[in-house]
Every structure is written in C-alpha cells, then in structure tokens.
C-alpha cells in the first residue's frame with residue numbers, strides 16, 4: 001500500500017475553522033462554496049532510533065511535514081472560498097493558490113514516502129524482482145546505488161526519487177526540484193531521498209551532505225521499497 005495521508009470527507013456546509021476567518025465580502029457565497037470539504041490529517045510514523053540522524057533532526061523535520069499537510073488543507077479551503085468570487089483580487093489569489101497546490105501536496109506526500117522508509121527494521125538490500133530490474137537498468141545492484149548517490153549530488157534543493165514504470169517494466173531515478181518539478185507522471189514512487197537542507201542541517205553542514213546520504217541508506221528499510229515495487233508491478237499485471 002503506497003503511503004497516503006489519512007483523510008476525512010464530509011458533506012457539511014461548514015468547511016472548518018480556517019474558513020471562518022474568510023473576508024466578510026465572501027461570506028455571502030458560503031452556501032455555494034462550502035458544499036463539501038475534506039481535509040488531510042498528518043500521518044504518525046513509528047520510527048526507531050536512527051543511526052546518524054538525530055531525534056532532534058527528525059522532530060524538526062516531522063514538524064515541517066505537518067506544515068505541508070496544514071497548507072494543503074488551507075489551499076483547498078481557500079480555493080473553495082475564492083472559487084465563486086468575481087473580484088479581481090480574489091481571482092488573482094485563487095490563481096496563486098492553484099499554482100502553489102502542487103508544491104504543498106507533493107511536499108506532504110513525498111515526506112510520507114520518506115519517513116515510512118525508516119519504519120520497521122532497517123537494512124537489507126534491493127532484492128529479488130527489484131534487484132533484477134535495477135540490474136537490467138544499471139548493470140547491478142551496486143551500480144544502481146552508485147547511480148542514486150550520483151543523482152543525489154545534484155546541486156539544489158529537492159529529492160532523488162526512484163520510480164517504477166510498470167509500462168516499460170523498468171525503474172527510473174530522477175532529481176525532483178522542490179517537491180514537484182520533474183516528477184514522472186503517474187509512476188509509483190519506490191524510494192524518496194530528501195535533499196532539502198532542512199532534512200539534515202541539524203546534524204550536518206551542507207558540505208557534509210554525503211554523510212547524511214550515508215545515514216539515509218544505513219537506516220533505510222529496503223523491505224518498504226521492495227513492497228512498493230511489488231505492488232506497482234502487481235497493479236500493472238492486473
């Protein structure tokens with residue numbers, strides 16, 4: 001099962017406390033705008049003590065993750081609120097909310113992939129079917145890992161993401177800028193390595209990013225990655 005924020009769905013006419021703060025000029029549209037609402041709830045991760053990534057670092061990072069969830073909910077609510085306005089300023093605001101949604105949503109979802117990889121027992125290695133796919137693409141499991149590390153050396157903030165491509169029966173490793181630039185459409189995420197400085201700067205200076213990447217792999221539970229790959233391929237075979 002691919003990691004998802006839990007969410008709730010309601011069909012009430014009240015979209016929640018944040019929308020109670022809407023400008024008065026939009027209140028007359030509530031009956032039209034607040035037809036339904038759903039909100040995401042931050043996931044709770046069962047994380048062990050990690051090697052080379054401190055509890056303080058994880059705490060800071062989880063708080064940032066919760067900020068993405070909060071802002072996804074905020075944008076969804078504000079988009080509903082501004083969606084019915086003819087006001088030029090409101091239309092401009094709506095366009096900006098829409099422009100930012102991918103950043104906030106992918107920020108939320110990518111962190112769920114990230115933290116989930118540390119749950120359970122660390123270790124293992126790309127095995128079985130995933131190892132075969134990695135070897136076909138990169139030559140061997142070792143060369144696959146070397147390639148991931150090479151992509152992780154890309155300058156700038158973002159992620160290394162390894163995807164399954166059920167259509168091509170292969171995997172792809174890409175650098176995703178911010179949280180959303182360069183994502184491969186529709187491909188299931190297998191591995192997500194956060195390369196934003198906030199992911200490691202409690203423990204490492206930027207010049208030591210390599211040490212953070214070492215710690216990431218030392219704590220990675222490969223069975224989570226394997227499971228994602230198996231499910232991606234199972235879905236494609238169905």
Ligand SMILES: [Fe+2]
Nearest residue numbers: 194196198199
């Ligand atoms: Fe992050």
